[in-house]
Amino acid sequence: MPTPLTRNLIVNGRRRKVSVPDDAEPLLYVLREQCDQRGPRFGCGVSQCGACTVIVNGTVTRSCVTDLNTVPDGASIQTLDGIGTEQRPHPLQQAFVDQQAGQCAFCINAMVMGALGWIESRIAEGNRAVPSRQEITDYLSGAAPGSTLNYLCRCGTHTRIVEAIHSGAAQMVRERVKR
Amino acid sequence: MSAAELSRRGFLKGAGSLAVGFALVPALGLRDVAVAAPSGKGPKGSGPGHDRQLRVDPVTHAGADDAWLILTPGTTTIYSARVELGTGVQTALTQIVLEELRLGLRGVNFVQGDTILTPSASTTGSKSIQDGGPLLRQAAATAYQALLGLAAEDLRVAPNQLRAQDGEFVVIGSKRRVSYDHLLGKAHLLLTSDAMAPVVAPSNYRIVGQPVSRADLPGKAHATFAFVxxxxxxxxxxxxxxxxxxxxxxxxxxxxxxxxxxxxxxxxxxxxxxxxxxxxxxxxxxxxxxxxxxxxxxxxxxxxxPALAPQETLDAALRDPDNHYLDYTDQNVGDFATAFAGAQRQLTAQYFSPFQMHxxxxxxxxxxxxxxxxxxxxxxxxxxxxxxxxxxxxxxxxxxxxxxxxxxxxxxxxxxxxxxxxxxxxxxxxxxxxxxxxxxxxxxxxxxxxxxxxxxxxEPLGEAASHDLEAGITGGEIVAWHHRLYALTANSRPGANNPGTVLAGTLMGFLPNDLPNNSHDSSGRNSPVTYDFANVLTDAKLVRSFNTDPASPAKATAPLTYRFLRTTALRSLGGFSNSFANESFLDEIAHATGRDPLRLRLDSLSTDARAHAVVAALEPYWDKRPAGGHGIGAGIAFHQYEVAFTYVAAYVEVRVDPARGVIKVDRVVVAHDCGLVINPDGLRNQIEGNVIQGVSRALKEQVTYGPVNGTAHTGVTSVVWETSSFHPGPQYSVVRFDEVPKIEVILINRPDQPAWGAGEPTIGTIGGAIGNAVFAATGRRIRQLPMTPDVFLAAPTE
CATH class of the missing domain: 3.30.365.10 (Aldehyde oxidase/xanthine dehydrogenase, molybdopterin binding domain)
Incomplete structure (x- = not known):
């Protein structure tokens, strides 16, 4: 029999108490159905495209294969819905708009959230270099040190996505140096 | 006259182009329907039901209450039959409307694809700008003329004394002015779109032709936009x-x-x-x-x-007469058979493309x-x-x-x-x-x-296709050209009100529509060529997707029994495979006759200046191309979308590891003429997308099918993006970020020409250009997609 589970999550800074009748329910569904999040999207359900990407306690996470029972109580979760607004966009969101880095743009949740977690962790490790286009390409191809996650775009917006992450990362680094 | 006494559609049929003071039927409950809309979507308070508005409807109504355009004070709403599929048409169509209305750059509500609110049209075939743009332009021009008349009345001057800009009319040479919003606040106009309403001259465009940012991207980047x-x-x-x-x-x-x-x-x-x-x-x-x-x-x-035709022998199955239901001739110029037989030299080749997915x-x-x-x-x-x-x-x-x-x-x-x-x-x-x-x-x-x-x-797939190419050469000239296509349908869209045109319907026992009686511009798209060869034959053996009635061979028999996988319209339809075959074969001819591939194309396009120009635009790149050999080479390809519209030429540089058979596309340059450019940045985005998806389809993509998990059932087996220990079955592999080439785009803008589509034209050139580059790099001629290492290593060498 399935095991019910209640978790206290912090989604984009807001406390959310979520309950599922089966603790194996993926985080993706919990975020979409119980927390009203639109950023994490169902793409493949098997961690191969990135559409469902969120950040859990600072770690880039494919929410489609993350059972709720593996998410610690009190976990802090960031989603595309919460990292900025159109009035006060996150530098990566601003960069995606500036570079017009979207066609259907269904996938860009993946690249924004994946890049955000990746760049934040670089900065946290003291690496304040803006990642090169090659490093970004490697990261998004699952060929960067420490990440084998691949990110897929079907419309062919790849070149603009890499540019957007490059300029968004530069802004993130600038803001960090200012602090 | 009360609204209830008069059907609005009946009124419109009998009315002139302008009706003032007519009260709309109150909303037909549309507001109630709209309440159920997801947040952020829907008519946003500008829909039918407002008592002060300027409304332009299509001349021919398809829906119950469709419109093209409604203006109320402060709000402009486009009702678009053409929908935003992620290609940016919302923004481009909005630019066209704003231009004609002289509204300046401002937000416009965009209501799309709605069987109550919008006119009828499908969003297919790179036709939204090409066909939908002019219709919306006329609707906006109609609205503008009405506003101009109101302004002239309000300001008591002749219309030709008025100049409009950014939502207001000014009397020329004076400070007297009136805003659209003021006029709209007093007016109630119901118009039908006037095909004769004058439109803005392209030389006066201020918004069309500008790289306006996509209207939908901020919402998508911030997760406020609602996908389905x-x-x-x-x-x-x-x-x-x-x-x-x-x-x-x-x-x-x-x-x-x-x-x-x-x-x-x-x-x-x-x-x-x-x-x-x-x-x-x-x-x-x-x-x-x-x-x-x-x-x-x-x-x-x-x-x-019953099993499907096995994938291993798919090419043979497509060529098998038992699977053919109709012969079709698409293009017949001169006398191919005589010219081919009489030519000094005959060249032939066979090409093949697999099933591919959206x-x-x-x-x-x-x-x-x-x-x-x-x-x-x-x-x-x-x-x-x-x-x-x-x-x-x-x-x-x-x-x-x-x-x-x-x-x-x-x-x-x-x-x-x-x-x-x-x-x-x-x-x-x-x-x-x-x-x-x-x-x-x-x-x-x-x-x-x-x-x-x-x-x-x-999902319904892009069709597999086999091709026979033949050419007769005399004195180094192509005197005869033949393309025979073995064609599964590329058109099984829902339609004819037939439940058998959707998967759930066929699973319930309904039969699909009859197979098409031709392949013209569907699976046969771009099998004809633009080149001015003297004797050309383009024909097709139409392949039955399922068992059909011997007495009526396009008609499915019950129970529906597929011989091949279900196929339909995938980006450019047959154009991707047909142009791959045509452009590769033309390259074969160039090499066989010692002619320069680019100049052979230029010489063969002498009667079409725009076609000639897109190929000529690549000449500077071609002339500086890698010498070829040692795994590095360049190739080109050209086609004109549907042999009638947008012209595209592509230059490709590849790097091949001949031992492993791995092909890497390093650089792609596209020269593109789609007439008037509405939004150059949106256009570039589309062209880049075509290039990258074209690289993916040319090098990687292939649906695999056969016995499912070792059972007696046959079906598609490539059901994940990537084979892994969790998903050990075959993969449907698409391009990764590290496989994307450097892309350069040359836009040839022709403001005096109609705006043609750009969602599909470029992709058709990519397969041929890559194959030709691989030949230049390695001497191997690839006649089969996708160009995987196995295919490369099995390809014939010169």
């Missing part, structure tokens, strides 16, 4: 479908133990089975997924059906709300939120599927909600029918989210 998968309606349940194990498999039973197991799942609502259509409904997406999974929910037993990043999704009886006010009984390319086509099909009669279309309300990019007819219509059936069965709204395995396994 984000649609939530009150009381909504979640459904999943359970497809047969194989393509021709039939329903046998649901094992009782597994049904009991599913019923015990918290949130389980119902199992629905109608013929071979099986689905489950639950209160959450997760519960539905558990109930639909054989390991945890219901187990459906399927009876294997492969939307978001698996198909739809929401349906089918009630027990029609709403007493609106008459609507079924509302479907769908990513379809044709809301009206789907409406008829669903009316027949749900209510047994296509005459019941008024009971069905289909409203477009954007899905992830579709690149043609993908699973969007099929999932809409799934949701509608499940909703009807449970009497509550149901959202159906396909899994990746549903999508890859059952």
């Amino acid at each position: 998968s984000d649609v939530v309606v009150p009381d909504m349940l979640h459904g999943r479908v359970i497809r047969p194990t194989g393509r021709n498999s039939t329903f046998s039973s649901i094992t009782p133990d597994s049904l009991a197991r599913a019923q015990a799942i918290p949130g389980f609502v119902k199992v629905v089975q109608r013929g071979n259509f099986v689905g489950v409904v639950a209160t959450s997406e997760y519960a539905a997924s558990v109930a639909a999974a054989p390991a945890t929910g219901i187990v459906v037993e399927w009876e294997p059906g 492969g939307a990043m978001g698996a198909s999704c739809a929401v349906a709300d089918v009630r027990a009886k029609p709403d007493p006010v609106t008459g609507v009984q079924a509302t479907i939120w769908s990513g379809t390319q044709n809301v009206y086509g789907l409406r008829g099909v669903l009316a027949a599927l749900l209510f047994g009669s296509a005459d019941d279309v008024e009971k069905v309300y289909v409203r477009y909600e954007e899905g992830s990019g579709c690149y043609g007819h993908n699973g969007a219509d099929d999932v809409s029918a799934d949701a509608a059936l499940l909703s009807q069965a449970v009497g509550r709204p149901v959202r159906v989210q396909w899994t990746r395995q549903d999508e890859n396994g059952w």
